[in-house]
Amino acid sequence: MIHVSATPVLALRGVSKRFGAVQALTDVDLEIHAGEVVALVGDNGAGKSTLVKTISGVHPIDEGGIEWEGRPVRIGRPQDAQHLGVATVYQDLALCDNLDVVANLFLGNELRQVQVLDEIGMEKRAKELLHTLSIRIPSVRIPVASLSGGQRQVVAIARALIGDPKVVILDEPTAALGVEQTAQVLDLVERLRERGHGVILISHNMEDVRAVADRVAVLRLGRNNGVFSVRDTSHEEIIAAITGATDNAVTRRKARTLTKEDAR
Amino acid sequence: MSDLAKNSAQPQETATAVKDPADPAAGGSAAPIPAVDPRLLVREQGLKGYGTEFVRKIRGGELGSLPVVVGLIVIAIIFQAKNDSFLSASSLANIAVFTSGLGIMAVGIVFVLLLGEIDLSVGSVAGLGAAIWAVLSVNHGWSDWTAVLFAVVCGLVIGALHGVFFAKVGVPAFVVTLAGFLGWSGLQIWLMGSEGSINTPEGSIVENLTSHYFADKAVGYGVALVAVLAYAASLLWETRRRRAADLPSRPISEIVLRTAVVAVISFVVAYELNEPEGARGLPLALVLFLAVLVIADFVARRTTFGRKVFAVGGNAEAARRAGINVDLIRIAVFGISGMLAAFGGLFIASTAGGATKNLGSGNTLMLVIAAAVIGGTSLFGGRGKVWSALLGMLVLQSIQQGLNLLGMASEIQYMITGAVLLAAVVIDSVSRRTQKTAGRA
Numbered sequence: 064m065i066h067v068s069a070t071p072v073l074a075l076r077g078v079s080k081r082f083g084a085v086q087a088l089t090d091v092d093l094e095i096h097a098g099e100v101v102a103l104v105g106d107n108g109a110g111k112s113t114l115v116k117t118i119s120g121v122h123p124i125d126e127g128g129i130e131w132e133g134r135p136v137r138i139g140r141p142q143d144a145q146h147l148g149v150a151t152v153y154q155d156l157a158l159c160d161n162l163d164v165v166a167n168l169f170l171g172n173e174l175r176q177v178q179v180l181d182e183i184g185m186e187k188r189a190k191e192l193l194h195t196l197s198i199r200i201p202s203v204r205i206p207v208a209s210l211s212g213g214q215r216q217v218v219a220i221a222r223a224l225i226g227d228p229k230v231v232i233l234d235e236p237t238a239a240l241g242v243e244q245t246a247q248v249l250d251l252v253e254r255l256r257e258r259g260h261g262v263i264l265i266s267h268n269m270e271d272v273r274a275v276a277d278r279v280a281v282l283r284l285g286r287n288n289g290v291f292s293v294r295d296t297s298h299e300e301i302i303a304a305i306t307g308a309t310d311n312a313v314t315r316r317k318a319r320t321l322t323k324e325d326a327r
Numbered sequence: 328m329s330d331l332a333k334n335s336a337q338p339q340e341t342a343t344a345v346k347d348p349a350d351p352a353a354g355g356s357a358a359p360i361p362a363v364d365p366r367l368l369v370r371e372q373g374l375k376g377y378g379t380e381f382v383r384k385i386r387g388g389e390l391g392s393l394p395v396v397v398g399l400i401v402i403a404i405i406f407q408a409k410n411d412s413f414l415s416a417s418s419l420a421n422i423a424v425f426t427s428g429l430g431i432m433a434v435g436i437v438f439v440l441l442l443g444e445i446d447l448s449v450g451s452v453a454g455l456g457a458a459i460w461a462v463l464s465v466n467h468g469w470s471d472w473t474a475v476l477f478a479v480v481c482g483l484v485i486g487a488l489h490g491v492f493f494a495k496v497g498v499p500a501f502v503v504t505l506a507g508f509l510g511w512s513g514l515q516i517w518l519m520g521s522e523g524s525i526n527t528p529e530g531s532i533v534e535n536l537t538s539h540y541f542a543d544k545a546v547g548y549g550v551a552l553v554a555v556l557a558y559a560a561s562l563l564w565e566t567r568r569r570r571a572a573d574l575p576s577r578p579i580s581e582i583v584l585r586t587a588v589v590a591v592i593s594f595v596v597a598y599e600l601n602e603p604e605g606a607r608g609l610p611l612a613l614v615l616f617l618a619v620l621v622i623a624d625f626v627a628r629r630t631t632f633g634r635k636v637f638a639v640g641g642n643a644e645a646a647r648r649a650g651i652n653v654d655l656i657r658i659a660v661f662g663i664s665g666m667l668a669a670f671g672g673l674f675i676a677s678t679a680g681g682a683t684k685n686l687g688s689g690n691t692l693m694l695v696i697a698a699a700v701i702g703g704t705s706l707f708g709g710r711g712k713v714w715s716a717l718l719g720m721l722v723l724q725s726i727q728q729g730l731n732l733l734g735m736a737s738e739i740q741y742m743i744t745g746a747v748l749l750a751a752v753v754i755d756s757v758s759r760r761t762q763k764t765a766g767r768a
Contacts, residue, residue, distance in 0.1 A: 142650070145650075153648070157642070157644065157645040157648045157649070158642065158645055159637070159638045159641035159642040159645050159646065159709070160641055160642065160709075161637060161640070161641035161642075161708075161709035161710055162634075162637060162638060162641055162709075166634060166637075166638075170634075170638055170645070170646070170649040170651070171646075171649030171650040171651050172649075172650075173631050173634060175631055178630045178631050178632065179629055179630055179631075180629055180630060180631060180634060182629075183565075183568050183569055183572050183574060184572075186572075186574055187572045187573075187574060190574075208762075
């Protein structure tokens with residue numbers, strides 16, 4: 064069972080964001096608690112990526128407020144978000160193919176004595192981190208180039224955890240993965256929750272969302288269109304919220320099949 | 328925590344990887360260091376292990392320094408067969424001295440190539456550095472040290488300027504340094520004025536750079552001994568720390584083997600420079616070149632700066648997102664290249680007997696870039712070693728020395744050098760393709 068703390072780690076209150084003549088986000092609210100996976104879903108152009116970028120500091124918000132552990136904060140630059148404890152795993156993984164796993168995990172955060180790398184310390188911590196996440200990689204000293212797509216994805220996620228963040232944002236982590244690798248990444252998301260991280264998961268894949276998320280926040284045309292508890296909500300209700308209507312292809316089909324069954 | 332203690336209390340053989348998979352249940356699910364993945368090909372113990380790993384690496388396209396070492400041996404055999412003075416003491420000392428200046432410039436190029444860029448200006452910057460030193464020290468009566476230092480700092484500033492245009496303004500490095508190639512060589516000719524050459528004064532630092540030899544045999548052997556001991560000590564220290572941290576470490580047999588190879592090479596070189604008829608001892612130029620190599624290798628592999636250079640060369644966008652100041656790294660690398668170019672230029676002036684209008688022009692640039700590439704540094708960025716500057720330059724200078732001994736004309740030398748460069752780039756491209764299919768690139 065999930066234990067949800069009283070104060071959300073991260074809360075967005077009435078956030079708005081404009082790009083020129085386009086109102087990308089209007090009055091959006093979102094709360095992330097520690098040890099909770101919140102899926103952020105919506106059609107293309109619903110504002111998911113923009114919302115994530117406001118949290119990770121790529122685009123500062125125009126109106127509204129962001130609260131971190133109950134106190135208002137301002138996130139104006141990516142560094143601000145990093146300092147608060149927000150780690151983002153981007154869709155294109157941003158790993159250096161020529162460097163080994165250890166070097167990639169610590170890139171930009173190297174353990175060092177003065178300017179000299181502490182390779183042994185890094186290797187030890189990398190092994191411990193990968194082990195606590197149950198990530199199986201042949202060796203931490205092989206170049207990332209020799210890893211499979213799924214292994215790279217888990218390395219990218221593990222890398223976000225080096226600074227021990229409180230909130231981890233995953234942007235479409237399973238989009239390019241096979242069945243087995245997708246399952247691995249979903250396992251990893253669950254382990255993040257067990258370790259008490261707040262996770263924001265962006266995904267188009269409703270199966271993945273239903274598999275790991277605790278709550279689903281739906282965005283539609285830049286506005287909140289409901290926050291649902293996954294366990295008490297049917298697939299159709301979420302689809303309806305995403306598409307913005309109870310009358311859509313899915314519900315019509317459902318109604319049709321039901322009528323047929325009744326007729327029998 | 329108790330598991331940690333338990334693991335470290337186990338016999339140390341468990342750290343040597345191979346035995347772990349057979350022992351899966353050892354630590355249960357909470358062992359701090361997981362067992363080695365069964366998919367990983369681990370080197371077997373003993374000499375056979377080295378053999379199989381070697382074959383696996385070659386098949387995967389990881390040629391490393393192998394083509395160069397084979398090339399050097401072939402070159403030595405061919406020229407020695409044609410003219411038995413090729414491996415004589417004076418010939419080898421000649422190779423060592425002429426390798427140094429261009430080799431130091433090649434170290435700078437290795438850094439630029441690691442970024443995946445190119446610096447075409449090194450020849451001109453070398454010439455300009457020599458000209459600045461000569462004009463200041465001879466014509467303006469600056470003290471020797473100040474003039475040398477100023478010339479090297481000028482190289483640094485010039486390189487950093489190229490870096491600023493490349494990183495901040497966004498002009499391709501190829502074009503920036505091509506402009507530098509023309510511009511700085513113009514400044515060099517202007518500085519040298521009407522007479523066109525300034526001879527190195529007797530007993531000046533620059534003259535000593537390549538003409539000073541440590542006649543005392545103890546120096547040669549001493550340097551060799553220090554190098555071998557330092558190498559062995561660094562390996563042992565690393566192994567001890569890795570064992571203490573419970574990480575897989577090199578077996579003692581490997582340390583002994585590596586140390587033995589380094590010892591044989593060091594002492595054979597020291598012997599050749601000291602003992603045979605006509606030997607003059609250890610050249611100062613070689614000592615300086617080796618010092619530059621050791622420092623540069625340390626910077627590239629062991630410091631945060633070096634790690635960032637590799638990261639930017641591998642994936643600049645990833646490096647930027649990781650919080651690395653990509654522009655600063657690029658500027659610094661071009662600065663290093665300019666600085667080492669000017670320093671190398673002083674060596675060339677020293678062997679040529681003075682600074683001239685056309686010092687550093689001609690094939691200097693090509694030789695330097697060729698040396699880095701022949702030595703095994705990839706033109707595509709992110710892969711390479713500082714030592715490739717030494718290996719590549721040895722190949723080129725050996726060919727040049729051999730052809731000189733055979734009395735071959737310079738046009739033939741150009742053609743052969745060109746062919747060697749092409750062969751090296753072909754090897755680089757092909758091995759990179761093999762690495763891709765073998766999943767190593």
